[in-house]
Amino acid sequence: MSEANPFDDIPGTTLFDANKSREGYHLNMFCMSIGNADNRDEFKKDERTYLDRYPMTEEQRECVLKRDALRLIEIGGNIYFLAKLFYADGRAMRSVCAGMAGMTDKQYEEMMLSGGRSPDGNRSKSEWA
Amino acid sequence: MAGKAVVDPFEDIPGTTLFNAERSYIGYHLNMFCMSLMKKAGRDEFKANEDLYLRKWPMTDEQREAVLKRDWGRMIQLGGNVYFLSKLFSTDGLSFQFVAASMTGMTQEQYADMMLHGGRKVDGNRSKSEWVK
Amino acid sequence: MAKIVASVNCSHVPAIGAAWDLGKTEQPYWQPVFKGFEYSKKWIADLKPDVVILVYNDHASAFSLEVIPTFALGTGAEFKPADEGWGPRPVPTVYGHPKLASHIAQSVILDEFDLTLVNKMDVDHGLTVPLTLMFGQPEEWPCKVIPLAVNVVQYPPPTGNRCYNLGKAIKKAVEEYPEDLRVVIFGTGGMSHQLQGKRAGLINKEWDNNFLDLLTHEPDKAAKIPFIEYVRETGSEGIEMVMWLVSRGALEDKVREKHRYYHVPASNTALGHLILENESFKG
Numbered sequence: 001m002s003e004a005n006p007f008d009d010i011p012g013t014t015l016f017d018a019n020k021s022r023e024g025y026h027l028n029m030f031c032m033s034i035g036n037a038d039n040r041d042e043f044k045k046d047e048r049t050y051l052d053r054y055p056m057t058e059e060q061r062e063c064v065l066k067r068d069a070l071r072l073i074e075i076g077g078n079i080y081f082l083a084k085l086f087y088a089d090g091r092a093m094r095s096v097c098a099g100m101a102g103m104t105d106k107q108y109e110e111m112m113l114s115g116g117r118s119p120d121g122n123r124s125k126s127e128w129a
Numbered sequence: 130m131a132g133k134a135v136v137d138p139f140e141d142i143p144g145t146t147l148f149n150a151e152r153s154y155i156g157y158h159l160n161m162f163c164m165s166l167m168k169k170a171g172r173d174e175f176k177a178n179e180d181l182y183l184r185k186w187p188m189t190d191e192q193r194e195a196v197l198k199r200d201w202g203r204m205i206q207l208g209g210n211v212y213f214l215s216k217l218f219s220t221d222g223l224s225f226q227f228v229a230a231s232m233t234g235m236t237q238e239q240y241a242d243m244m245l246h247g248g249r250k251v252d253g254n255r256s257k258s259e260w261v262k
Numbered sequence: 263m264a265k266i267v268a269s270v271n272c273s274h275v276p277a278i279g280a281a282w283d284l285g286k287t288e289q290p291y292w293q294p295v296f297k298g299f300e301y302s303k304k305w306i307a308d309l310k311p312d313v314v315i316l317v318y319n320d321h322a323s324a325f326s327l328e329v330i331p332t333f334a335l336g337t338g339a340e341f342k343p344a345d346e347g348w349g350p351r352p353v354p355t356v357y358g359h360p361k362l363a364s365h366i367a368q369s370v371i372l373d374e375f376d377l378t379l380v381n382k383m384d385v386d387h388g389l390t391v392p393l394t395l396m397f398g399q400p401e402e403w404p405c406k407v408i409p410l411a412v413n414v415v416q417y418p419p420p421t422g423n424r425c426y427n428l429g430k431a432i433k434k435a436v437e438e439y440p441e442d443l444r445v446v447i448f449g450t451g452g453m454s455h456q457l458q459g460k461r462a463g464l465i466n467k468e469w470d471n472n473f474l475d476l477l478t479h480e481p482d483k484a485a486k487i488p489f490i491e492y493v494r495e496t497g498s499e500g501i502e503m504v505m506w507l508v509s510r511g512a513l514e515d516k517v518r519e520k521h522r523y524y525h526v527p528a529s530n531t532a533l534g535h536l537i538l539e540n541e542s543f544k545g
Contacts, residue, residue, distance in 0.1 A: 010493055010494050012460030013498050014498075035346065073459055078322070080321040083321075100460060100462045101461070112463060115527075116463055117463040118464075119469070150363075157338075
């Protein structure tokens with residue numbers, strides 16, 4: 001794209017395209033691996049050692065250890081793969097979403113019950129500036 | 130072939146089996162058995178007891194027998210795809226040319242000779258009607 | 263000859279499956295979700311389709327990033343429910359229709375669509391939740407199911423227009439299959455939702471309901487919706503709605519709406535549901 005990519009203008013949103021997929025390949029494949037019960041157990045015994053097997057960046061490793069979902073999305077993590085990491089912790093998707101949105105579980109739940117986050121004011125980064 | 134009222138032209142080519150989706154389905158387990166021979170452990174286990182190893186896959190008795198007898202032509206007819214079967218004959222240490230020759234009913238020498246002289250001509254080999262003598 | 267007579271569109275939220283499996287359907291939170299399918303269960307039980315072609319997306323279950331097929335048609339005989347991290351869903355094995363699926367594959371590829379053919383894959387909530395919503399909890403699913411998995415995980419998915427045209431090619435293929443089979447096509451996923459980033463929780467009721475109208479009455483227009491609009495208006499995960507164009511393409515131009523339902527929230531998602539029949543279908 002020679003001009004500004006319109007997808008980059010959507011606030012609070014990272015498009016998982018081929019570039020992001022490449023960036024997050026090993027991070028996401030790590031997540032895929034802990035979809036398996038035996039791997040999950042092994043991961044829980046020593047997270048750092050398990051993570052070292054995957055040639056992801058140090059930042060990605062740190063973010064997994066810290067469970068920083070928001071940053072993981074920004075540096076190549078895809079939500080369906082990251083979900084396996086959070087499910088391994090026993091966390092529900094709603095709670096993970098709440099965390100990324102900077103809300104408590106309760107606040108997020110209330111927002112959803114009231115009809116969700118409106119797109120008004122949330123379509124362009126210019127609206128968030 | 131499903132959906133065709135007229136004779137399927139692909140079925141008219143002599144000495145040729147089209148590996149279409151239907152044959153893929155029929156030959157699925159036979160071909161997946163062949164895939165397993167890409168791993169050394171698989172090859173070793175197969176060589177130790179071929180019949181027992183073959184029974185790990187729910188293929189038909191006919192397919193199993195064709196493998197045990199190394200009836201390559203029959204394997205093709207029963208849904209085997211040549212690229213998958215190649216893993217079986219590689220396990221046996223046989224070349225593509227050897228197997229191709231055996232499917233034509235020629236010796237390897239005869240087949241090699243034919244290839245050196247420009248290969249099998251297409252004339253007389255386009256339609257099953259041409260093979261009916 | 264075989265014929266696609268109707269389409270079913272619905273969300274495939276995993277939490278819906280979990281609610282069903284854990285017996286929570288009567289809870290105040292979930293009751294309105296399942297209420298929307300009471301008509302639908304009866305409708306499909308009366309219709310008795312022989313085959314369902316189920317368009318959905320895999321969610322990092324059968325396909326990791328090692329292989330990312332744009333359109334993956336299940337030509338196998340059976341598909342097991344995937345273990346998505348807490349054991350496979352306690353639902354029956356899905357039995358395919360290899361003959362019809364292979365016929366569709368051949369016809370559609372010769373019509374110049376590029377399909378990946380899959381004989382072995384587990385099927386995740388994307389496929390099994392719509393089956394639960396429509397069929398409940400039978401011992402065995404009452405019909406054969408041909409899975410059609412569409413990549414919407416890595417951008418770009420196939421365009422709405424591509425999906426719409428694929429639907430048309432599938433319709434043509436089915437109509438050339440020589441057995442008298444009654445076929446229903448499901449287009450699943452959506453509606454608006456965003457599961458990531460600071461904008462998580464996005465719901466766009468207006469857009470969603472407008473989409474339901476367009477899909478029914480002006481599908482050509484719906485097929486032209488650009489991805490930027492899906493993502494901006496309906497969330498990064500709202501892009502799943504592009505799959506609804508496959509099912510619409512497989513119906514005739516003139517359809518009648520048998521049922522429509524919309525409810526927020528179903529976990530993080532706007533639940534949308536639509537049943538369309540060909541006007542020519544006399545039941």
